Amino acid sequence: MIIDSHVNLHAVQFDEDRDDVIARAREAGVQMMVEISDKLSTFEATHALAMAHPDIWCTVGVHPHEAKDHTAMTAEDLIALSHRPRVVGIGECGLDFHYDFSPRNQQAEIFRTHIRAAQATGLPLVVHTREADDQMAAILREMQVEAPFRFLMHCYTSGAQLAQQAAEMGAWFSVSGIATFKAAEDVRQVVRAMPADRIIVETDCPYLAPVPHRGRRNEPAYIGHVLQALADIRGWEREEAEARTTDAFFNLFDRIPRP
Structure with missing residues (x-):
């Protein structure tokens, strides 16, 4: 299968032609998409997309940019929303110290809130990390001691050391279009070392x-x-890459029935 594990189809950039975009994806052979939640105020739109399309599933969560507006949010809030049909993950959440749109201490606390929801539900956590390698590794280690959880390092472009530490904790990784950029050899080098089955x-x-x-x-x-x-x-044939990523996807997002 060809699966896009991280789309933001609720974004305003698609307001003029959202249905056409979804149709083009299907025409291109995309058989499944995961629509990602970035803040609770848009979760209803995110969830509605999943409910309206049999090949779209969704997550619930708050991007670190939005942490400052969700300081009262609890793990129980996320857990309650995660019980809705077609919700298959917690996040996108994490740390973004490049823009610092939210104070770092608030980002960290909201990230821990998401992890507790993932621990309680067993759903995979979709993690955003940018220029926060040491802090990210520390929180992941701290919370793994508290209780185990599964997590995906989405659109991974951070350092090799964090990638190794996350892999040792059992992380999955997702590769994005950045891997095609001419200047992204450092990203490609990390991709070469990622666990092949994750x-x-x-x-x-x-x-x-x-x-x-x-x-x-x-x-x-x-x-x-x-x-x-x-x-x-990775030196794989295209068919091998498709098979490996399909297996890894369903092993992570195991609330989704495999066709």
């Missing part, structure tokens, strides 16, 4: 369009370029 692919649309679409709005129909880049980086 790699999936994503577009993170409407962001990060892969070559040859770089600079345009990204959409799920372009996921094939990411899949081919992964195959090239």
Whole structure:
């Protein structure tokens, strides 16, 4: 199967042609998508997409940029929403110290809130991390001691040391269109070392369009370029890359029935 594990189809960039974007994805062979929650105020739109389309599932969570607006949110709030049909993960959540749109202490506490929801539900955690390698590793280790949880390092572009530490904790990793960028050899080097049975692919649309679409709005129909880049980086045939990422996806998102 061809699966886009991280789409943001609720984004305003798709307001004019959302149905066409979904249709183009299907025409390109995309058989499943995971629509990602970035804040609770848009969760209803995210969930509605999953409810309206049999090939779309969704998560519930708060991006670290939005942490400052969710300081009262509890793990119980996330758990309650996670019981809705077609919700298959917790997040996107984590730490982003590049933009610091939310205070770092608030990002860390909201991240722990998400982890507690993942621990309680058994759902996989979708983790965003940028320029926060040491703090990310510390929180992941701290919370793994508290109780185990499964997690995905989404659109991974951080350092090799954090990748190794996360892999030792059992992390999955997702590869995005950044792997196709000419200047992203450091990212490709990390991809070569990722655990082969825990790699999936994503577009993170409407962001990060892969070559040859770089600079345009990204959409799920372009996921094939990411899949081919992964195959090239790892020395796999295209069919092997598709099979490996499919197996890894269903092992992680195990609330989704495998066709």
